Amino acid sequence: MALLGGLLGGNTAGSQAGMSNALLQAIASGQAQGALNENYGNAKKNYETNYYDPYSQAGSGALGMYQNALGLNGAEGNKTAQGAFQVSPGYQFAMDQGTQALDRSAAGKGMYGSGNNAIALTQFGQGLANQEYNNWLTGLSGLSNTGLTAAAGQTNRQGQLAGIDTGLGNSLAGVITGASQTGGKAIQDGQMADAASNAAGGANLFSALLGGANLGLKAYGK
DSSP: OOOHHHHHSOHHHHHHHHHHHHHHHHHHHHHHHHHHHHHHHHHHHHSOOOTHHHHHHHHHHHHHHOOOOOOOOHHHHHHHHHHHHHHHTTHHHHHHHHHHHHHHHHHHHHHSHHHHHHHHHHHHHHHHHHHHHHHHHHHHHHHHHHHHHHHHHHHHHHHHHHHHHHHHHHHHHHHEEEHHHHHHHHHHHHHHHHHHHHHHHHHHHHHHHHHHHHHHHHHOOO
16 A cells, blocks of 8 residues: 555655746846846936036026017016116127217217217117127027027937836846746646656556556466
């Protein structure tokens, strides 16, 4: 009976080996996932500081002021732009030099202090002021374009960050899937090995029983 129980009993050596291999695969998978998380985390640190922000914010402010100056935001916006306008540091020097030149020219013609001299001075002052204002608008336009370039850089940066996250997800999925398939195969191979071993034991048992029966028949025949 002990022999029969031993022959019929399930062989678990293969299953145990398969489970051990599957466990090793799980441990290796965990280590790989930890390494991936660390490496991808280090990569993201390079993008944490957004150096585009100051340029983007300045460009946004310049665009708003430029729109005010053009009257796109109504009378209040235009008033805000006029209040924000400042002449350049060289404006007063240019005004003084231009005024002196006109006065000298008028004096040389005997027209200093005349109405024509006053008109010339007024036109010069208005023209210089308009030039300063147009230069200011040109500066606002250039700064808003700088902001647009910075915004494009921010968009590209966000795309790179998304690519890092996507890459991490794909890599982790690949590791987990690979470990699951390898571990599952190890267990399946172990179970198949046990099944083969049990089948061989069953064949041996049948042969032993058949041999015993033959011996009994021979003895009975005698």
